[in-house]
Amino acid sequence: MPFAHDTGQGLAAAVALVNTAGRNGEQLPDRAALDEFARAWQWTGERTHDDAELQAVRDLRPRLRQLWEADVEQAVGIVNGLLRDANALPQLVRHGTWGYHLHATPPGAPLATRMAVEAAMAVMDLIRAGELSRLRICAYPGCGNVLADLSKNKSKRYCDAGCGNRAAVDAYRARLRSAPTLSRY
Ligand SMILES: [Zn+2]
Numbered sequence: 001m002p003f004a005h006d007t008g009q010g011l012a013a014a015v016a017l018v019n020t021a022g023r024n025g026e027q028l029p030d031r032a033a034l035d036e037f038a039r040a041w042q043w044t045g046e047r048t049h050d051d052a053e054l055q056a057v058r059d060l061r062p063r064l065r066q067l068w069e070a071d072v073e074q075a076v077g078i079v080n081g082l083l084r085d086a087n088a089l090p091q092l093v094r095h096g097t098w099g100y101h102l103h104a105t106p107p108g109a110p111l112a113t114r115m116a117v118e119a120a121m122a123v124m125d126l127i128r129a130g131e132l133s134r135l136r137i138c139a140y141p142g143c144g145n146v147l148a149d150l151s152k153n154k155s156k157r158y159c160d161a162g163c164g165n166r167a168a169v170d171a172y173r174a175r176l177r178s179a180p181t182l183s184r185y
């Protein structure tokens with residue numbers, strides 16, 4: 001993979017966050033859901049566990065989603081805006097089993113701010129590499145979920161909410177319809 005590990009992790013976390021307002025409806029309905037999401041995506045650091053925190057995270061989703069609908073110039077503006085609003089200050093840090101990587105917010109920054117900056121830093125990497133096109137909307141009709149394709153051959157077309165399977169089943173059924181007599185022989 002041509003991208004740093006934290007780029008992949010940052011994009012995956014951003015995809016998951018944006019898709020909590022995706023095809024399956026509201027996945028962050030309350031604070032408990034946000035706690036579960038934060039656990040699943042290993043968001044450590046300070047938390048307030050209040051409604052304001054939940055609302056700030058929810059409000060971040062449409063802003064991040066714009067990155068999937070933007071051309072490069074627009075994406076640059078969004079990334080710079082996210083970093084500026086957070087007063088992001090990139091620092092090389094090392095902790096746990098991780099080697100040196102970038103943190104651009106202090107651990108005491110609000111959760112939504114840390115989420116915004118991590119997403120912005122990851123998308124920044126894509127833009128610098130000329131690879132913004134790896135941010136895609138799921139190809140399954142009517143889905144609308146987002147995905148980040150970091151595969152070598154850039155072949156990922158469907159989101160992780162089961163659309164790959166749905167598409168395979170659709171294709172199978174279409175084959176059956178177009179060859180109705182095959183089973184007789
Ligand atoms: Zn870290």
Ligand SMILES: [Zn+2]
Nearest residue numbers: 138143159163
């Ligand atoms: Zn999908």
